[in-house]
Amino acid sequence: MVDVYAPTVPLAQAFLDAGATVVRVQSTVAAPPVYRAHPDLGMFAGNVVHTGDFAATRAAVAAYGPDLVITGGETGVELADQLSEALGLPSNGTALSPARRDKFLQNETVRAAGLRATRQLMVTDEEKLRAWHAEIGGRVVVKPVRSAGNDGVTFCATPDESVAAYRSILGSTNIFAQRNEAVVAQEYLVGTEYAVNTVSSHGRHRATDIWRYAKMTVNGVVDRHAGVFSTPVDDVPDVVEYGFAVLDALGVRHGPAHLEIMSTPDGPCLVEAGVRLCGGGAAYYAALAGGESQLEWTVDAYLRPERFAERHRRPHQVRQHVVTAYLTSPVAGVLEEYPLLDQVRALPSFHKEHIGVRPGERLPRTVDDSTEPLMIGLAHPVAQVVADDFRAVNYLDGAGFYKIRA
Template identity: 40%
Template sequence: MRSEQVRPVAVLVDAYTSGNHLPPAFARLGVDVVHVQSTPELMTSMRLPDLTAYRAVVPHGTPAETAARLAEFEPICVVAGQEPGVELADELSELLGLPGNGTALSRARRDKYEMIETLRRAGVRCADQLKSGDAEEIVAWAEQRGAYPVVVKPLSSAATEGVAVCRGPVEVRKAAEAVLGTVNIFGERNDEVLVQSFLDGEEYMVDFVSYGGQRHACGIWQYRKRLDGTHRLYDRDSVTEPDAEPAPEIIAYMHEVLDALGIQYGPTHAEVIVTPQGPALVEIGARLSGGVLPDFNDLCLGGNQADMTALAYARPQEFLDRHAGRTYRKLTEASQIFTATTLEGVVDSLDREVIAEIEALDSVHLVVPKLAPGSRIRPTVDLYTATLVVWTRHDSVEVLERDYARIQELAERVYRLHPESEPAA
């Protein structure tokens, strides 16, 4: 069939949220895309894929059925567009005989307990941990260990959903019970909960693209989070210099992590804490970063993870020759800012004048309100309940700091609540 096709085809599995950047990235290289979803229905808890960007949408089926349908397109690759699609992408690429990470360690690339245990078996620095479906067993482990704080979180989630930093048994029990029996953003039931030793140090977001085990570091951003009760809220992240410590140490550590988890192909998004003993993984996703914004990343880093992923699969030799073994460049100071709220109620409208004032600040590249009229606004506990995302860049750190402070002052005024809404207690 390939001889009849003008353009090659890439398969994207569950291209939600930032996965929406992949169709245009492949299109720029002359590659069409086909979408596959890992569930019978689309997951409305995330930003949906724009299905008009695809040559075809393959109905949900068994992996074997799906692979048979996809074979008709003679695809060049299968790529996970977002976290739920990681395991199916591994299986489909294996069934179709395409470059991929294989299925042997697929679970370790999704399940946070298996992820860390796989690192431990490989001798890679990582946290102590326990998983259990019993909150009392989680409490007993924390008490026996005798070193607080500890971190309680779901086995599979994202954006700090359900993550709690606990300083004693009461907080541990409450956090474990808050997770057990719930359903995460990906529609998966939390029948067990994970407790881990607290990794003390600065936290970094680390993005790579790999092909055949050869890698390009797309960006390292230092997280700024603030603790609100047991929740560590995203505040902002700032781009780091790739040639200055701790970036080289983080990059070297990440090669160990990626090798241990069998990630030889595709994009990855990791969170790493640099402890006094050295870098240690918080978690990793075998997919694009949720924060990638291609035009912004191009201006700040000289490239972006979505285009790099498409290049690796569409033109692997070009990727290897131009980018493998190299890193991003820091072209300017830059931050991504997340605003929190204490409001609770229903959004009646957005104050466009306030948004315009934020957009007019010297460093602001893009402002994205996360709530629309009719949406319920709740006090922020994780990334999903943040109210605004603002991308900023400027040559001056002082300008960035000034604009950050003003954004925080204005953020709570962006949303007007329905008159019947009650303020949070």
């Protein structure tokens, strides 16, 4: 499993629980700083660090006699494709690997397959960017071609803002400690955005869970994700059908994927895709909502493909309605306490809290996923209860929610 870090340890554990032996492969010599918590290497039968010599890494992995090579995260997608293909194992292949990571190539590949894709520009010149934005009109999105977690994603209302975003992103370092060598500008899609999590086996696809985004513009950030609402898969058949077509276009035949799709008045349109497990604890909350997640379906896809084939079209369940609320700090400093957290805990649908910044630690002003102070999980059999409680969390989450040390 390539690039297993803290967010995807549950996937490694799911394979261990199924009786598999897991060897960890690290695609870079140094781990990306964004992964502050590293997995316990004791859970793995080995740890192979890729130093850039593919032949050496292939030989080191081959020595374990693997049945599968899969990615454990976004940064491991391409190396997992290379290793699985070179070793003759189930693989998505390398022909379309770049399109599974590069956001510009991704949309062009989807467009070439005859699917709706966002209008976009690979930015190479500031004046061309100005002219393109003026032609598109309104708001556009400028972002790195490779990253994740909303890192570097900038919403720009004017051509001058687009150029400023381009200058800021190009040459900067992304959350994976990689230099941003290219920037893409895309039209701003208006509609309802969904996260569609899937698992594939030999070209058969299963939508395991779907989440509808709630957004707000705060702290100078447009469309900051305030939370996600579990959405019954059968409620959005057009989004699911389009998502499966995107997987086919990107050559995804095996493994988990995370698709962000905007449902617009003109139909679904891809925002971006990650051909790996969805992070952020999604699997836990997916199982809470519908009794299934990417974890067990990924294990079946690789270890029990016949079982996957028999079950992948079975009806979906709704066990509870679930919301995860992402809190947004408007202040920065050393955190003393969350004085209103007990009021959140008292809400009827409160399920769990996930604290990212603890008292005594430095609290940043929230501008993206990596600067979220905490996440609140809500769950209840009645959808209206979680909707009301989500609004209560939003109401409480302001300057008064954070006591900063004087």
